[in-house]
Amino acid sequence: MEAPGRIWFGYVAAVALALIGLYTRDPLAFGLAVAVLVATVLGEWYRGRQARITAAARDADLPDLVVRWARGWAYARAFPRPVAVPGGVRVEVGEPGRRVEWVATDHADTLADLVDTVSATPEAWLSVVTESPAGVRPWFVEAGLTDQADEEAMMSIALADHASRDLPEGYHAETVRDGGLIKVTVRAAGAEEEAASGQMAVIGSDAVADRIKTDPAHRRRGLGGAVMSLLAAAAREAGADHGLLFASEMGEPLYVALGWRVEARLVMARSSAPQTSDESRHA
Numbered sequence: 465m466e467a468p469g470r471i472w473f474g475y476v477a478a479v480a481l482a483l484i485g486l487y488t489r490d491p492l493a494f495g496l497a498v499a500v501l502v503a504t505v506l507g508e509w510y511r512g513r514q515a516r517i518t519a520a521a522r523d524a525d526l527p528d529l530v531v532r533w534a535r536g537w538a539y540a541r542a543f544p545r546p547v548a549v550p551g552g553v554r555v556e557v558g559e560p561g562r563r564v565e566w567v568a569t570d571h572a573d574t575l576a577d578l579v580d581t582v583s584a585t586p587e588a589w590l591s592v593v594t595e596s597p598a599g600v601r602p603w604f605v606e607a608g609l610t611d612q613a614d615e616e617a618m619m620s621i622a623l624a625d626h627a628s629r630d631l632p633e634g635y636h637a638e639t640v641r642d643g644g645l646i647k648v649t650v651r652a653a654g655a656e657e658e659a660a661s662g663q664m665a666v667i668g669s670d671a672v673a674d675r676i677k678t679d680p681a682h683r684r685r686g687l688g689g690a691v692m693s694l695l696a697a698a699a700r701e702a703g704a705d706h707g708l709l710f711a712s713e714m715g716e717p718l719y720v721a722l723g724w725r726v727e728a729r730l731v732m733a734r735s736s737a738p739q740t741s742d743e744s745r746h747a
């Protein structure tokens with residue numbers, strides 16, 4: 465996190481007042497110079513303190529966001545409920561090449577054990593939420609894990625701030641809610657096959673977006689934005705106020721344009737067992 469900038473104008477004003485005092489020999493100007501200097505120093509201290517508090521709150525939030533995201537993701541995909549482990553969660557994905565996945569933060573104390581556990585587990589994945597992908601990758605290499613190379617972004621949004629995009633002409637959308645799962649499917653008029661789709665799991669006040677996709681023949685026409693808008697609106701109706709997702713490289717610019725904010729990066733590795741499936745990594 466960047467340190468807050470200096471309050472230069474405070475120092476400039478204090479020096480100017482001191483010079484005026486020197487020139488006019490007016491004690492009031494000297495008094496004002498001291499007062500402005502003290503106020504500037506106190507102001508800088510206060511801003512620094514606020515910045516440190518915000519950074520600490522952000523660090524404390526990530527583990528919580530990981531747990532909340534994993535709960536929604538597992539619900540959307542009908543996986544068993546994630547199990548809390550030191551540093552994150554373990555999810556029984558049950559796919560060939562990806563039987564089990566640990567999703568964790570990059571805290572050094574817990575990451576050391578996790579990379580060892582994953583490397584000793586066949587068909588396992590490790591996904592690490594971090595602000596420093598380059599700092600995490602060497603842990604993968606050292607433990608003999610296969611780095612997945614590509615990167616995702618953990619993103620969030622206050623759903624009230626979600627942009628609203630209309631469906632382009634010539635398409636119609638269907639929104640279906642089943643328990644806590646909302647699915648949106650878009651088709652071109654008169655067509656059977658899906659042009660775009662996506663789902664959101666609503667758990668309490670969280671809505672976790674999953675499997676957002678547009679068929680290549682229909683991309684860059686606004687369908688992805690419309691699907692997200694419909695999902696966000698339906699999730700708000702279902703009681704959610706906060707969105708969470710892991711974005712692919714293709715999805716990230718779309719979500720940013722809709723108002724989502726990047727919380728951290730996500731790097732992934734897998735144990736050396738042959739992988740037969742990498743379809744739709746997290747979203």
Ligand SMILES: CC(C)(COP(=O)(O)OP(=O)(O)OC[C@H]1O[C@@H](n2cnc3c(N)ncnc32)[C@H](O)[C@@H]1OP(=O)(O)O)[C@@H](O)C(=O)NCCC(=O)NCCS
Pocket residue numbers: 660675676677678679682683684685686687688689690710711712713714715716717718721747
């Ligand atoms: C990511 C994905 C869902 C986007 O779907 P999409 O239907 O193309 O999304 P949109 O059309 O709403 O927006 C995509 C881009 O098209 C642009 N666009 C929107 N309407 C447009 C129009 N009428 N004409 C031209 N471009 C348009 C958007 O501004 C956006 O531009 P940007 O990428 O430069 O920011 C799609 O690329 C995809 O399925 N990718 C593979 C799966 C994937 O990665 N899914 C995301 C998982 S997190």
